[in-house]
Amino acid sequence: MPALFTSCSNTKFLADDKSLLIKNKIVCKAKDIKSEELEALFKQKEIQRSLFFFRFNTYVYNACSKGKERGLKKWLKAHVGVEPVVYDELLADKTQDQLTQFMNNKGYFLASVYKDVKTRRKKTKVVYKIEHNRPYVVNDIEYKCADSIILKQIVERNKFSFLVKGENFDVQNLENERDRIAKILQHRGYYFFGKEYVVFEVDSALNAFKINISVTINNPIARDSSDLIVFHKKYMIRNTYFIIDYDYKEVLRNKTAFLSSLDTLRIQDNVFMLYKGKPYLKPQVIQNCNYIKNNELYNVSDVDKTRLYLSQNGIFRQISMDFSEVVDSMVSDSIGMMDCYVQISCLLYTSPSPRD
Numbered sequence: 218m219p220a221l222f223t224s225c226s227n228t229k230f231l232a233d234d235k236s237l238l239i240k241n242k243i244v245c246k247a248k249d250i251k252s253e254e255l256e257a258l259f260k261q262k263e264i265q266r267s268l269f270f271f272r273f274n275t276y277v278y279n280a281c282s283k284g285k286e287r288g289l290k291k292w293l294k295a296h297v298g299v300e301p302v303v304y305d306e307l308l309a310d311k312t313q314d315q316l317t318q319f320m321n322n323k324g325y326f327l328a329s330v331y332k333d334v335k336t337r338r339k340k341t342k343v344v345y346k347i348e349h350n351r352p353y354v355v356n357d358i359e360y361k362c363a364d365s366i367i368l369k370q371i372v373e374r375n376k377f378s379f380l381v382k383g384e385n386f387d388v389q390n391l392e393n394e395r396d397r398i399a400k401i402l403q404h405r406g407y408y409f410f411g412k413e414y415v416v417f418e419v420d421s422a423l424n425a426f427k428i429n430i431s432v433t434i435n436n437p438i439a440r441d442s443s444d445l446i447v448f449h450k451k452y453m454i455r456n457t458y459f460i461i462d463y464d465y466k467e468v469l470r471n472k473t474a475f476l477s478s479l480d481t482l483r484i485q486d487n488v489f490m491l492y493k494g495k496p497y498l499k500p501q502v503i504q505n506c507n508y509i510k511n512n513e514l515y516n517v518s519d520v521d522k523t524r525l526y527l528s529q530n531g532i533f534r535q536i537s538m539d540f541s542e543v544v545d546s547m548v549s550d551s552i553g554m555m556d557c558y559v560q561i562s563c564l565l566y567t568s569p570s571p572r573d
Contacts, residue, residue: 236339238263238304243316245347249385250323255347258315260308304341309334316345324352324386324428326421352385356427362434364448370405371398371434386428391417398434406451406514408540408555409437414449448551452515455543455554459484459503461492463537463560487511498563506530509557515540520557527561535562 241263243255313332320328327350335342358380362368379393399412418431439447460479467475479491484500488507492498506526508519520538527536536559543554 236304236336236341238302238343239340240342242342242344243347244344245349247320247323247325247347247349247352249352250320250349255316255319258312258319260312260315261302261305263302304336304343306334309343313345316347320347320349322388324354325349326353327351351426353421353426353428355380355382355384355386355430356425357429358382358432359430360432360434363436363446364434367402367407367434367449370401374401380430380432386419391430394432398432400517402449403515403517405516406453406552407449408452408515410449451552452540452542452555453513453548453552454509454511454515455487455546455556457488457507457509457511457557457559459488459490459507459559459561461490461496461498461561461563463535463562502530502532514552515555523559527559533561533563536560 238261241256241259241261243252245252245255309332313330316330317328320330329348329350331346331348333344333346358378360368360371360375362371377397379390379397395412395415395417398415399410402410414435414437416433416435418433420429420431421427437447437449460476464475476491479493480496482490482492482496482500484490484503488503488511490496490498490500490503506523508522508526510516510519524536524538527533539558539560540555541558543556546554548554
């Protein structure tokens with residue numbers, strides 16, 4: 218058996234200045250850092266042994282790469298062979314940089330990553346040693362917004378915040394908090410509010426290993442670029458239109474002509490079904506899937522639930538939803554109106570299905 222392995226060495230296929238990467242290892246003693254998260258940052262991963270102590274699949278790949286590739290040789294290379302991993306110092310350096318950045322993002326701003334590379338007989342082993350040092354923790358959190366109504370809604374729900382005093386600073390928690398704030402407002406009528414309006418200012422005290430975080434919810438920019446302060450506007454849903462057999466090609470050619478060619482059926486108050494020809498889709502199918510509430514504030518959960526129920530119905534091929542602001546139709550200075558357009562392409566003709 219040893220003689221066979223010697224004769225089947227994978228290194229004999231390498232150039233003199235190349236070596237196989239046979240081992241990657243990370244040494245990190247920080248208890249809150251998972252090894253899987255660190256190993257996911259490897260820019261190169263060694264080939265695992267597949268036959269006792271031998272990398273058989275790599276040998277098959279190398280052996281079948283010599284000469285013309287056809288017939289059985291071509292099949293073996295494609296289905297059995299595994300391309301060898303030739304050690305690349307540049308990729309190892311990138312891995313080292315990625316590990317350093319990862320530790321910084323986890324609050325270990327003083328972490329150092331050392332790379333130990335050992336090559337023998339054209340086989341390379343790389344060990345990344347991480348000295349994590351002391352992490353920075355969240356000390357103080359402040360929320361700011363010129364709109365007192367929005368600020369109140371955010372602060373009232375801070376028990377669900379991803380930013381917690383005393384916990385290690387983590388960049389991912391900033392992104393999670395940005396998403397959380399956007400969701401809060403999108404559940405309460407703020408259709409046009411996006412997470413890009415949430416910005417952070419992070420201030421660290423080097424000797425104290427503490428982080429102060431300022432969370433600012435910015436106002437939208439005035440369209441006329443004036444100095445006038447503009448607040449985020451809430452929206453209520455006026456009408457909901459379900460457009461059956463929405464033809465994207467016709468819409469691209471002439472959207473106005475396509476919509477004007479459709480007949481309209483009123484399903485319930487402020488809910489309509491638009492169709493062409495004889496309506497084969499029963500109104501109850503639409504009613505069973507519709508959770509969008511008319512004459513109420515926009516709520517992203519209602520939209521997501523409607524999309525989910527439509528997709529789970531199994532009779533619709535494609536579903537898209539658009540909202541259009543109703544010009545010159547305001548409930549108040551801070552609340553506008555929108556129409557919802559649900560564009561549906563059906564797979565087959567159907568009859569009513571019971572609501573879950």
